[in-house]
Amino acid sequence: MQGVVAAFHELDSAVHAVEELKKRKYGDVTVYTPTPRHEFEDVLGAPESPVRKFTLVGGLCGVTFGYWIAIWCSKYWPLVVGGKAVASWVPYTIFGFEVMVLIGALSTVIGMFANSRIPRLTMTVGYDPRFSGGHFGVWVETTPEQAEEVSALLRRHGAEEVRSER
């Protein structure tokens, strides 16, 4: 993977740079921000996160398992008290609910990890430690021929530092 990375100190400069990069249709653009910034969302036009599907599926599996384990265990080892139902859905709703929350939340985390592609063992090219501090980073995938042109564009928009990486 080859590309150009730029560090910006000002948010609006980085937003304008990304806007122009997208307009000119260079390669994939990745933005690094110390904190989530909604300004980039519109410019990048990223799709809705699919994490919610993980939550839904996990939650449904959890609630099913919660009810199932309580009902199955009750039937397998029946404790008949006062002629009451061996499996009773009212108290078992507690297990349904708790396991729904447990599996739903853990699936959400798995969904976030899978979609964000973490854990990552090595830092990929294009990252700079300043991007977790006070700088905004823009990484653009380019061909060797485009690198100079993209670097000039980023500098024109006020990038503090621009460098090519591979």
Add this chain to the structure above:
Amino acid sequence: MASAAAPRPTGPGERPNVPSANNRFPAVRDYEQVDREVIETLQPSFGWFAALATAIFCLLIGISTWIYQIHEGLGAAGYQPPVMWGVYIITFVFWVGIGHAGTLISAILYLFRAGFRTSIYRVSEAMTVFAVMTAGLFPIIHIGRPWKFFWLIPYPNWRLLWPQFKSPLVWDVFAILTYFTISSTFLYVGLIPDLAVLRDKETNPIRKRIFAMLSLGWRNSDREWRHFMRAYLFMAALATPLVLSVHSVVSFDFAMALTPGWHATIFPPYFVAGAIFSGIGMVFTIVIPLRRFFRLQHYITLNDLDAAAKLCLFTSMVVGLAYLTEFQIAWMSGNKVEQDYFWNRVFGQWAWAAWIMLICNMVLPISLFSQRLRRNTTWLFILSIFINIGMWFERFVIVVPSLSHEFEPWQWGSYRPTWVDYGILLGSFGWFFMWFLLFIKQLPVVAIAEIKEILAPRMRSQHGGGSH
């Protein structure tokens, strides 16, 4: 720094005690300052070592007392019929309750977009995890033979035995384990971006490597933030009903029993309100010294404490209403046993404990109607100690008087905790504060990324940058 915590003059229509974008962090200028000042708090100091040594000493007292109890049997703990639930169950409910404010602040207030949560939620969330870890010890201590604890967990075994799923004690196991897993996961997920900051700023190679592993290679990319924000929102949405359910389940331990004073439908909301109230008390106990020793007054501002104090006042009034409603239910029920029990609670055998509860939880928090007192950290700290004491006694008043004054007069008895109970109670505070003190020197106590989110980012247009 103390002057920075003073409220800034406000514009027309703005109230000084209501956090807004203009008066959140007037003394914090840029992202780099946040990184620098928060990372500075991780430097160990003599005071921290002294506090940690004290906590470990208290824990050792608790451990040795527990070993003694295991050797001698539960009789060493002051249990005697009919009071077979005592300090351990009281303290279990107390610590579970403490945890609730953390989840309220980190999850529920996140969904409500309450600005004042930002600076205190990390501490509160860590408090939740350690409080639940502490609470979880007590049922194990209480069962007397702690090595049999795993019998409560449903797992395939050669005896073909399964737990009784209609027992509130099994509900507790599921609720507490879920709560611990979710609150610790929520804490860790929120920490990932801050761990990346620590990784990038750390100079010690060993610590850098540890932070690199813990931050999972987080790079702050737009893709990561997009999924992170969505996941965080859903986790908050799942943690919100969880926090309400857990203490409801704990209340079922009592409400499901046919015991005077326990068998009431008011218990779940009463317990949840009490839990949040006690948790906010503990948040004040922790946060007020912390902001002073770490010089974080300009992050955890008086406005934040003021807003939290209002929440404390509100939950105190809900708890007070629940106390009075209990009396009303007994009065209007026409049930002689119930009426006698409540009379005994406030004017009889246990009057001293009930009045400690009523004064600490209902009377003293009324002072928070005064804005001057809500913004007085000394008073807030003193009040928080009273709230902690009052809420421990609330659980004492729920557990002991009911068991000591059941239906038949020949069953009536008394209860006196022994040094074993007190030793283990002290040990629980040592355990809790040991973990908390270790946490505050290894990981940031305020959420770096969320504080930055509130700060206005640097703009080229503001710095006279040219157009392009």
